[in-house]
Amino acid sequence: MAKIKPSIPQGTRDFGPQVMRKRNYIMQTIRETFQVFGFQPLETPAMEQLDTLTGKYGDEGDQLMFKILNNGETLNKAATPIAASIQENTPLTRSVRLFSEKALRYDLTIPFARFVAMNQNELAMPFKRYQMQPVWRADKPQRGRYREFYQCDADVVGSNSLLNEIELLLIYDTVFEKLGLHGHELRVNNRKILSGLAEIAGRPDLLTDITVAIDKLDKIGIAKVKEELQQRGLGETEINVIENFLHIDGSNSEKLAQLSALLKNSPTGMKGIEEISFVLNAGLAKFSSTPILDVTLARGLNYYTGMIIEVKAPASVAIGSIGGGGRYDDLTGLFGLPGISGVGISFGVDRIYDVLEQLVLFPEAAQQSTKVLFLHLGEASIQTAFPLMMQLRRKGIPAELFHEASKMDKQLKYADKRSIPYIVILGDSELAENKVSIKNLNTREQQTVTLEDFELFAFE
């Protein structure tokens, strides 16, 4: 076989041990929180039927989906229609179905909806599930954008109760508190408030244009937002109404009061205010980071119908959104199960990783692998070392024996390269005295103890 200079596909990543340990720490924190909140694990296949995914993410999504090439005869059978397509000079990408019947999942929400529709009779409703799996998108690779990345989602389907919104906000709060994060912001809004705004501005037809424009307020400022609204076809009076809306400011209660005055003639808007008021004022639990009402928050996603959530990283790290979600109606309707409302959140693991890295928040435990290296000092040494090592392992302490009787130097170098904090030495003198030496490589302290005391030694 020819030798290959190895590489990996553009936009994908290997996660070596150091990175994996830190990623596992983040994911384990999220997973444990999902679990104590009563969410249940689900995994769906990497591949879905092309029909399940197509048309769910817009034209761009369809383009960016990784499709699986048909195998064997299924591909060969397509030769005639493929030939026809080539002769007619239509792009092959238009006849993708000739080549492919399956695609890699693009997110976790559509597979979840598909699962609920397929298993509706077995599921206890409301069904609260979490799912932490990779998704694939053929995006142009760029800094911070990957073609394979994990999504960590929690969703509730089958309940209209706003208690779910509060629970999901508390999940964010709990996870980020556990991760030691401070200064992040939980921002919330309600789609119905935005609909109300479009109504009172007299342009319900331009709801999407309005939300896309005002969502940019933070980045481009009010003058540019007004410019954009004009370009998108809004008149002066209409823009004035929106400007008043954008001037809403103060504490959550102050904002709610201003909103109520502004949207009093829109039943939809008032409904949105009622919903968000309940979520913000229920007083059921303490937040370490109180949710903030942000009336400009839209997240550009048309499928939200109620609450919209976004988590912003602490301003000091300039990383932006590290999570988001909201309520959507009738997601499973696409799969023949109408009238089921859902609400969910998602954690951006890659960005959370960058935040924790920049703020030096990863704990020691997320950075350590093996704790104790037993040096290999010859056959007699390892006969004593091995049972001691197994003793530590049974206690859950990761321990290794160096694989061969190399020079001390080489063995120490391995401990150093692996950041192993303790070495255990069973040299001739230790063996003669039935003792064992333990050296802490960080403090350089070394002590010699009896085999009985070794059992009690605290490797910290």
Added chain:
Amino acid sequence: MAKIKPSIPQGTRDFGPQVMRKRNYIMQTIRETFQVFGFQPLETPAMEQLDTLTGKYGDEGDQLMFKILNNGETLNKAATPIAASIQENTPLTRSVRLFSEKALRYDLTIPFARFVAMNQNELAMPFKRYQMQPVWRADKPQRGRYREFYQCDADVVGSNSLLNEIELLLIYDTVFEKLGLHGHELRVNNRKILSGLAEIAGRPDLLTDITVAIDKLDKIGIAKVKEELQQRGLGETEINVIENFLHIDGSNSEKLAQLSALLKNSPTGMKGIEEISFVLNAGLAKFSSTPILDVTLARGLNYYTGMIIEVKAPASVAIGSIGGGGRYDDLTGLFGLPGISGVGISFGVDRIYDVLEQLVLFPEAAQQSTKVLFLHLGEASIQTAFPLMMQLRRKGIPAELFHEASKMDKQLKYADKRSIPYIVILGDSELAENKVSIKNLNTREQQTVTLEDFELFAFE
């Protein structure tokens, strides 16, 4: 959008909550064991370059690989060569490279070898890694065969020490002991013993034929094995040598003695005996299930060069192999890094799942999700319930509040369907007395305690 009757691709599976919890229990047990033995986590991308994978698994493997269809212009550019291929009437499957540059990984070993070759300068050698990720194969779906399934591998590269073989056997032993399995068998052999046999039979050229045939001894018996050997071109004298080999029997030491007598003229064979003797007789650690020398074990895999391992499920479940591995030389040579030896093992999660299910070995903890359901008995009730629920969650006890003030009946039905063992009741009388009622739904016992005592209550 048209409604779709949802389905998933043939040979793939959704893992709902009950199954996921049990799978997680198995995987977590394996993961923790890998870690205490000093193995480090690695994850590689689902997709690899087609060049990385092609030719590594034989023709069949190349056929069964799931290839990713090229996106956008890359596909369109292939129109001309595809047209040519169609005109020449060659099967499209022969020109797969026109359609695809990437494929889903087929196993975890080749991606691992690729990773080691790419990162050789940063890795501390020996490099011990574990990897637990799905792989994909377009096998004909059939009972117990899936197109997407998890592999759980641990490998050591960069060490020829036989201590690694012992460590890997101990990993099997530790995992299956933790899982409560009894009656499984750890079988070992050495490729060099099989080579020695082919040598003394005078047919080193037919090594593969010989091993394929004798590997079936358990299933088809000695007469059929002899028949097959004859069909594969061996003469009577040659078959007699092999028959003597197959009659080797007794304890490990007895087998080793018989082997030594039989293979004394084959240096390769004697080397194999020396290696397996060391592994079996080092006496470094106690096994709960002592490894058994099985001289017929070959696992049909030509790339093993030293020890071969297989774990057989307890005979009572008729499931066969639940794990296997061995030593292979020069795996990374394919990627430009020669002379690196490796040894590894793999756990068959799907089969282990079936074994534990059949033997009813899953612990209660792997079958339970939420432990405590707080009933929703109106607004006043949940104001008290919510902080109590958060208290439990902070202690790591999964707890939920029913999402709306439905009839008691409906709420209890939910608890039942979710197998939640405890409900907490905060009705008018409890609220009036500052008390809380806890009912164990399994024992039907109910008690009413003060809020202070609630904090100390042991939800078991």
